[in-house]
Every structure is written in C-alpha cells, then in structure tokens.
Amino acid sequence: MDEVWDLVVVGGGPAGSAAALRAKQLRPDMRVLLLDKADFPRDKACGDGIAAHGRDELALLGLPDLIADYRPTRSLSIVSPGGSHVRATVARPNHVVPRVVFDARLVDAARARGVEVRRHRVRALAAGNGHVVVDGAVAARAVIGADGANSVVRRLIGVPAFPDRHTAIAVRGYADVPVEDDVQFIAMQRQGWPAYAWSFPVGDGSANVGFGMLLPRLRATGLPGREVLHGRLAELLPHLPARDLRAHHLPLSPGRPRPGAGRVMLAGDAAGLINPLTGEGIYYALLSGRLAGEAAVQAPGDPLSSYRRGLGRALGRHLRTTDVLARAAQSPRFIDAAISTAAQRQEVFDLLVEVGLGAGTVPPALAYAVVRRWLADGVREG
Numbered sequence: 001m002d003e004v005w006d007l008v009v010v011g012g013g014p015a016g017s018a019a020a021l022r023a024k025q026l027r028p029d030m031r032v033l034l035l036d037k038a039d040f041p042r043d044k045a046c047g048d049g050i051a052a053h054g055r056d057e058l059a060l061l062g063l064p065d066l067i068a069d070y071r072p073t074r075s076l077s078i079v080s081p082g083g084s085h086v087r088a089t090v091a092r093p094n095h096v097v098p099r100v101v102f103d104a105r106l107v108d109a110a111r112a113r114g115v116e117v118r119r120h121r122v123r124a125l126a127a128g129n130g131h132v133v134v135d136g137a138v139a140a141r142a143v144i145g146a147d148g149a150n151s152v153v154r155r156l157i158g159v160p161a162f163p164d165r166h167t168a169i170a171v172r173g174y175a176d177v178p179v180e181d182d183v184q185f186i187a188m189q190r191q192g193w194p195a196y197a198w199s200f201p202v203g204d205g206s207a208n209v210g211f212g213m214l215l216p217r218l219r220a221t222g223l224p225g226r227e228v229l230h231g232r233l234a235e236l237l238p239h240l241p242a243r244d245l246r247a248h249h250l251p252l253s254p255g256r257p258r259p260g261a262g263r264v265m266l267a268g269d270a271a272g273l274i275n276p277l278t279g280e281g282i283y284y285a286l287l288s289g290r291l292a293g294e295a296a297v298q299a300p301g302d303p304l305s306s307y308r309r310g311l312g313r314a315l316g317r318h319l320r321t322t323d324v325l326a327r328a329a330q331s332p333r334f335i336d337a338a339i340s341t342a343a344q345r346q347e348v349f350d351l352l353v354e355v356g357l358g359a360g361t362v363p364p365a366l367a368y369a370v371v372r373r374w375l376a377d378g379v380r381e382g
C-alpha cells in the first residue's frame with residue numbers, strides 16, 4: 001500500500017472538517033487525511049443559516065470565534081401556510097455566513113491543525129484486514145464519509161439511497177437588502193405544502209434567499225423543477241430579485257440516522273442528517289462530524305459502534321421527535337396552530353426553535369397530543 005493513515009475523511013464540508021478537526025484536537029499526532037473533490041473556497045447551495053447550536057459546536061472544536069466577524073441575528077419572523085404570523089426574538093442569536101466563506105475557514109482551520117488536505121474525488125473503497133483501502137492507493141484505520149447528499153461513500157458501503165418522501169429540493173440565491181435588515185424571514189406556502197421561502201440577511205447588504213419543497217410535491221406539478229423553484233421564489237419574495245441561483249436536494253432525517261458499516265462512518269448529509277421540519281443541516285453536520293472524529297480516536301478497534309452510541313445519546317430522542325412532528329406537519333393546519341400559539345406564548349416559540357434548529361425534544365404528553373391532533377385533523381380534512 002502506498003500510504004497508511006489513521007483516519008481518512010471524505011468531504012470537506014462542515015461534517016468532514018469537524019471530524020478532522022476533532023480527531024486532531026483529541027490526538028494531535030493522529031495522521032488525518034481530508035479528501036475533497038473541490039478546491040476551497042467553493043460554493044455550496046445552502047441558506048447559509050448557522051444556528052446558535054452550530055456555534056456551540058464550533059466552540060467545542062476549539063474555534064469559538066470562527067464566525068465572530070458576522071453579525072448575530074436575533075429576530076425571526078414566520079408566516080404559516082394559512083397566514084398566521086409570529087415575529088419574536090430568539091433566545092440565542094443565529095448567524096448567516098455564506099458557505100463559500102464558512103467552509104473554507106473550516107478547512108483552513110483543519111489544515112492549520114495538521115490535517116493533510118488534498119483535492120481528490122473518491123470513487124472506490126475496499127475492506128482490508130483492520131483497515132479500509134481508498135481508491136486502491138490509501139489505507140486507513142477508519143474512514144468518515146462526509147461527502148454530502150449524493151454520498152459516494154454511502155453507496156459504496158451499501159447503505160440504501162434516501163427515499164423520495166424523505167427528500168426535499170431547494171434553490172437559493174442572493175438579493176440586495178438594506179444593511180440594517182436583520183430579520184430572518186420565512187414565508188410558508190400552502191400550495192404544494194410543505195414548502196417555504198426564506199430571506200436570511202447576511203449583514204453586508206445582501207441576503208440569502210431561497211425556496212424549498214418536498215421532491216414528490218415538486219414532481220406532482222409535472223413541470224420542470226427549475227421553473228417551479230424559481231417561479232415560487234419570485235412569487236413569494238417578489239421584492240427580492242435573486243442572482244446566483246443554485247439548487248440542490250436535501251436528505252431529510254427519517255428519524256434514525258444511517259451511521260455507516262464496518263470501519264466506515266457516515267456524517268452530515270451523507271447520513272441523512274437534515275432536520276425534516278426546517279432543512280437545518282449545518283448543526284447536525286458539525287455535531288455528527290465531531291462525534292465521528294471522536295469515535296475514530298477513542299475506539300480505534302470498533303469506531304462505528306462508539307459513533308452509533310454517541311449519535312444516539314446526542315440526537316436519538318430529538319430525531320424521533322422531529323420524525324413524529326414532520327408527519328404531523330404534513331397538515332398545514334397543524335403548522336398554522338403551532339405558529340399562532342408561538343405568537344402568543346414565547347415558551348412555545350422557544351421550543352419550536354429548539355426543535356427546528358437544535359436538538360430539542362417535545363415533552364411526551366405534548367407529543368401524544370400532537371399525534372392525536374394530527375389524526376383528528378386528518379379525519380376532518382379527509
């Protein structure tokens with residue numbers, strides 16, 4: 001074998017960088033190789049919204065100030081599919097940082113910590129005795145597949161593709177806004193629900209704007225995807241003409257992550273870790289990447305079992321909660337009720353933010369009430 005590494009990470013997005021950074025943080029002499037098919041900086045279709053919980057992860061990785069030069073955003077305004085409206089202050093601020101900047105900073109930080117970063121598109125994996133061989137040339141004691149929604153690593157280890165009903169598709173662009181605009185705005189749409197547009201001001205006179213919906217709903221229109229996505233964005237945010245439009249799909253969490261096989265762990269989008277209620281995936285990517293990096297250091301004999309336990313502890317209950325709520329949220333009336341309640345009660349608003357952007361759970365009694373309510377609505381609507 002040409003080269004032997006302790007850890008090979010495939011993909012240098014938030015999940016892959018977090019994994020590499022954590023491994024070097026815990027064991028500075030670990031030999032860590034990070035492979036990405038792109039050179040950084042590189043763009044990534046995303047809303048660029050980084051939740052407060054993502055910032056916590058950056059602190060855990062030893063990078064508390066990585067995005068401190070970006071303006072914190074405290075105001076969140078949501079219009080429900082039926083027109084209910086809430087505008088409130090979030091308990092902890094979010095940030096909006098273009099991915100072309102954010103991801104490059106993470107990769108730079110990993111490089112500065114001693115991670116070897118190379119441009120390389122991974123195409124093949126083979127299991128060896130106590131190691132994995134990447135593209136026939138590089139052997140690793142552990143591999144972390146953090147290669148995003150279209151993960152090649154996931155396919156190579158035989159983890160099935162994400163079903164359409166758990167896949168969303170979204171387009172994002174950038175629009176000019178007043179520099180003082182600091183409200184994160186979400187406009188939900190009843191037509192083709194679940195579907196929503198967003199405007200997330202960066203703080204420099206631009207805002208990330210976009211529109212997303214479930215893939216089966218898009219297909220049901222019978223129209224070209226581009227026409228639907230661009231058209232709905234322009235319809236919902238007519239005052240914010242967007243440039244640099246770019247679309248991508250989002251593998252939404254089905255309630256249980258798919259953490260890998262053998263000595264290969266999957267993190268971030270490759271593991272299907274996107275919040276099905278909001279499309280948030282950066283926090284999950286940083287968290288799962290960190291946990292996978294930890295497992296590679298702390299359990300070199302069987303990193304996957306350790307990673308699976310870590311993910312279960314950190315996100316298990318939360319992911320089951322979002323799965324139940326995502327089913328209930330198929331009814332737009334459920335969301336109308338949730339938004340109007342949040343408008344009246346700050347603690348409900350805070351709970352929605354925790355579940356939608358963090359690792360929050362809903363008290364069991366409330367979860368049962370949600371399911372009962374959903375079933376009752378289903379009977380009434382049917």
Ligand SMILES: Cc1cc2nc3c(=O)[nH]c(=O)nc-3n(C[C@H](O)[C@H](O)[C@H](O)COP(=O)(O)OP(=O)(O)OC[C@H]3O[C@@H](n4cnc5c(N)ncnc54)[C@H](O)[C@@H]3O)c2cc1C
Nearest residue numbers: 011013014015036037046047049122147148268269281282
């Ligand atoms: C339009 C849109 C809006 C979104 N908005 C938000 C938002 O506002 N907030 C939020 O939290 N989340 C949002 N998300 C989700 C978020 O973008 C993802 O969850 C997040 O990027 C996942 O990070 P990752 O590291 O797992 O994957 P990625 O960021 O996709 O990184 C994967 C990396 O792997 C590399 N790669 C791929 N294949 C290979 C290969 N074969 N070999 C080597 N390298 C490879 C790629 O070049 C890439 O750099 C949005 C998604 C979309 C599509």
